[in-house]
Amino acid sequence: MAQLLEVESLSLSFGGITALSDVSTIVQEGSITAVIGPNGAGKTSFFNVISGFYRPTSGTVRFDGCDILALPANARSQRGIARTFQNIALFNGMTVLENIKLGAHAQLRTNVFSASLYLGWARREEEDLTRRIDDEVISFLDLTAIRDRSIEGLPYGLQKRVELARALAMRPRLLMVDEPFAGMNNSEKAAMAQYIRRSVREWGATVLLIDHDMEMIMGLSDQVVVLNFGRMIATGNPDAVRKDPAVIDAYLGTE
Amino acid sequence: MHQILEFSIIGLASGSVYVLAALGFVIIFKSSSVFNFALGEMMMIAAYLCFATTVQMQLGWQAGVLVAVVGSVLIALAVERTMLQPLLGKPVIVLVMVTLGVGSIMRGLAGLVWGPDIVQLPDFLPRAPVFIGDVLIPGRLAWGSLVVGLIAGAFMAYYHFSRAGLAIRATSSDQVTAESMGINIRQIFSLTWAITGVLVAASGIILGALNGITPTLGLVALNVLAVVMLSGLTSVGGVVVAGLFIGWVETMVGAYLGAAWQNFVPYLVVLLVMTVKPTGLFGERRIERI
Numbered sequence: 307m308a309q310l311l312e313v314e315s316l317s318l319s320f321g322g323i324t325a326l327s328d329v330s331t332i333v334q335e336g337s338i339t340a341v342i343g344p345n346g347a348g349k350t351s352f353f354n355v356i357s358g359f360y361r362p363t364s365g366t367v368r369f370d371g372c373d374i375l376a377l378p379a380n381a382r383s384q385r386g387i388a389r390t391f392q393n394i395a396l397f398n399g400m401t402v403l404e405n406i407k408l409g410a411h412a413q414l415r416t417n418v419f420s421a422s423l424y425l426g427w428a429r430r431e432e433e434d435l436t437r438r439i440d441d442e443v444i445s446f447l448d449l450t451a452i453r454d455r456s457i458e459g460l461p462y463g464l465q466k467r468v469e470l471a472r473a474l475a476m477r478p479r480l481l482m483v484d485e486p487f488a489g490m491n492n493s494e495k496a497a498m499a500q501y502i503r504r505s506v507r508e509w510g511a512t513v514l515l516i517d518h519d520m521e522m523i524m525g526l527s528d529q530v531v532v533l534n535f536g537r538m539i540a541t542g543n544p545d546a547v548r549k550d551p552a553v554i555d556a557y558l559g560t561e
Numbered sequence: 562m563h564q565i566l567e568f569s570i571i572g573l574a575s576g577s578v579y580v581l582a583a584l585g586f587v588i589i590f591k592s593s594s595v596f597n598f599a600l601g602e603m604m605m606i607a608a609y610l611c612f613a614t615t616v617q618m619q620l621g622w623q624a625g626v627l628v629a630v631v632g633s634v635l636i637a638l639a640v641e642r643t644m645l646q647p648l649l650g651k652p653v654i655v656l657v658m659v660t661l662g663v664g665s666i667m668r669g670l671a672g673l674v675w676g677p678d679i680v681q682l683p684d685f686l687p688r689a690p691v692f693i694g695d696v697l698i699p700g701r702l703a704w705g706s707l708v709v710g711l712i713a714g715a716f717m718a719y720y721h722f723s724r725a726g727l728a729i730r731a732t733s734s735d736q737v738t739a740e741s742m743g744i745n746i747r748q749i750f751s752l753t754w755a756i757t758g759v760l761v762a763a764s765g766i767i768l769g770a771l772n773g774i775t776p777t778l779g780l781v782a783l784n785v786l787a788v789v790m791l792s793g794l795t796s797v798g799g800v801v802v803a804g805l806f807i808g809w810v811e812t813m814v815g816a817y818l819g820a821a822w823q824n825f826v827p828y829l830v831v832l833l834v835m836t837v838k839p840t841g842l843f844g845e846r847r848i849e850r851i
Contacts, residue, residue: 357741383743395738397731408731408742411724432724475741 308511309479310335311356316365318351318536326362326536332478333480333529338506338513340523340544343533344556349516352533353482356514357389358382369480388478390469392485392516396457402468403453406439409475426556439475446508447471447501463494470501474509481511487519497520499526524548532556567696568816569809574698574706576808578771581709581764583782583788583800584716585757591733591747591795592753595645595659600851601666601782603758604765606667607633608774609675611766612682622685630762637758641751649747664779671776679773686770705767712763713801716756720797729753733795784811787831803842807831 311333318326326348332340341349354360356367358379365376374382388409396405444450447467452460457468466486473481486502487495499522505511517523523530524544532540532547534556540547547553582604588596607629615625644659684701691703720726731739732749740746768781788807792799807827815823834842 359741379737379740380743380745384742389741391738395735397734397738399734400730402728404727408727408739408744411728411742411744470760472742490626 307485308335309333310370311514312366313356314366314368316352316355316362316367318348318355318360324536325360325362326355328509329365329533329536329538331531331538331541333512333514335479335512336506336510337528338502338515338526339529339531340527341514341516341531341533342518342520342523346535347533348536349533350484351536353389353484353514353516356382356480357387370448383476384502386477386479387482388467388473388476388480389482390473390484390486392488394462394465394469396465396469396472398458401456402449402460402471403436403439403444404473405457405468406443406449406475407435409472410439410477421424429543437514443475446474446504463490463498466490466498467501470498470505471509474505474511477509481505481541483513483515485517486515487517487522495522502526563696565587567698568812570693570696570698571702572809572812573805574702574808575669575771575812576805577706577709577713578764578768579653579781579785579788579808580713580801580804581760581767581791582785583804584713585760585764586785586789587727587792587795587797587800588720588753588760590755590789592729592798593645593656593750593803594653595660596653597662597757598657598782599640599667600757600785601779602664602667603633603761603779604768605671605774605776605778606636607758607765608682608769608778609671611762611769612675612680612774614687615683617681622683625682626766629766630759633762633765634758637754637761638751644845646747646750649750668776670781675774675776677776679775681773682766682770682837684770686767700807701771705771709763709767711803712760716760717797725752766779784827787827791831791834791841793841796841799841799843836845 309332313329316329317324317363329348329352331339342353343349351360355362358374358377362375366373369382369385369387374385377385397408440453444453447470449468449471452464457465460468470483470486472539473483483502486498490498502513502515503526506513515527527544530540530542530544530547531538532550532553539552539556540550542550582600586597586600589595608689610632611625611629614620614628615622640663644663645656648656648659678684686701686704688700690700691698722835728739728744729749731742731744732746736746739749766830768778788800788804791807792803807830808831811823811827814818814826818826
């Protein structure tokens with residue numbers, strides 16, 4: 307298996323506050339890696355550095371062998387890094403289909419200026435895109451029934467699924483999901499876990515995920531990275547991490 | 562009754578010119594939160610470009626319109642690329658002040674080049690009055706508002722149905738998420754300025770054709786501002802309603818209360834609406850989750 311993402315001694319601070327310090331990890335292609343840790347441990351900061359919203363103080367991030375830290379966020383998504391957000395960041399006032407279509411924006415060859423003129427090939431590309439999304443993404447995530455509905459008013463679990471659909475429409479090589487199981491009931495969780503597994507198996511995606519649900523994480527991931535106060539306190543397979551004294555200490559405290 | 566109807570239609574027609582300019586304002590504000598104070602001056606420059614080509618160079622009004630639209634887009638892009646993009650990330654007020662400065666420079670330059678006196682565009686809109694039933698509408702106003710309606714309609718279709726429109730709406734809704742979708746938001750900012758260039762060129766030329774052109778033509782942007790405030794800064798559909806409404810109020814007040822009232826009653830209406838509903842009639846209330 308090739309190494310898709312290599313993070314080396316990554317540090318990030320805002321003024322005097324250290325959000326991440328000396329975090330290193332390697333994500334193998336085709337695997338599922340979970341990032342866990344108590345609130346404020348730096349999990350989302352870690353995601354934001356990889357997707358390009360924060361610039362780290364030091365360290366390197368290599369994606370598929372190339373240093374990506376100099377690239378702006380939109381260029382990173384064009385290379386195949388997609389993500390979902392903790393607080394569901396769907397575009398309100400748009401339909402489910404429009405939201406998902408935006409995920410595929412990065413892959414189209416026509417840019418917004420040529421697409422504005424709506425020349426023949428931009429239109430063809432657009433039609434192909436809609437068909438592709440219908441065939442692949444919408445049916446895969448069982449969203450056919452709500453395809454043309456507005457995002458507002460959809461139940462939370464469905465919104466999370468639309469967000470995953472939008473990320474998958476990007477045909478990502480690295481799919482980063484921020485708290486996919488938060489606020490879901492058990493059957494929704496099971497369905498979401500199934501979608502994530504199939505994203506790896508059928509879409510060839512590599513998954514990096516954040517969540518607090520230990521049961522789901524232990525069942526789903528190949529590798530677990532544990533952060534606490536910005537430091538990486540443990541890494542390894544789920545069983546090893548579960549037994550790690552530093553992890554038990556971080557979650558439960560010592561006497 | 563007949564007279565009220567006639568004034569109403571004239572009012573709506575003159576309001577339609579505000580609609581175009583206000584759309585140009587809203588699309589920039591929505592995507593980048595920049596309050597574009599140079600809007601009126603951009604209209605004025607476009608009108609002068611049309612005048613220079615049509616009258617001074619004698620090239621016909623078609624060439625004039627073309628030069629005005631292309632020139633206006635190029636000026637808008639130049640302002641955005643050279644002055645605003647380098648300031649991205651600075652407080653928005655800095656960018657707003659830049660637009661104010663650009664506006665004054667444009668006004669000064671126009672005064673230097675074309676002088677302070679009013680100039681007229683040739684009549685390329687038919688003069689013959691249009692009758693709807695037995696209601697009479699001055700020809701230029703009728704045709705001018707028809708053109709405005711077509712352009713505004715085309716813009717709406719573009720904004721709602723094209724992929725570029727989708728990308729603009731996404732950027733307006735959430736810049737960070739839009740960027741993570743691979744949308745180059747700097748390109749979107751440039752695109753919104755280019756679109757505004759087209760819209761202000763159209764409204765500038767039509768206004769110039771109706772009332773003549775002076776370096777202070779841009780002051781009409783104050784009325785546009787009233788329109789935008791009334792509709793609530795962010796609503797593309799609301800701007801259409803608010804623009805027509807302000808035009809109507811202005812004309813009705815002018816006709817029945819006199820020109821002195823005409824200058825401030827629209828603002829009074831805006832003020833009243835703002836005290837009752839600070840987000841404007843159609844504005845969205847943004848809730849930030851923290």
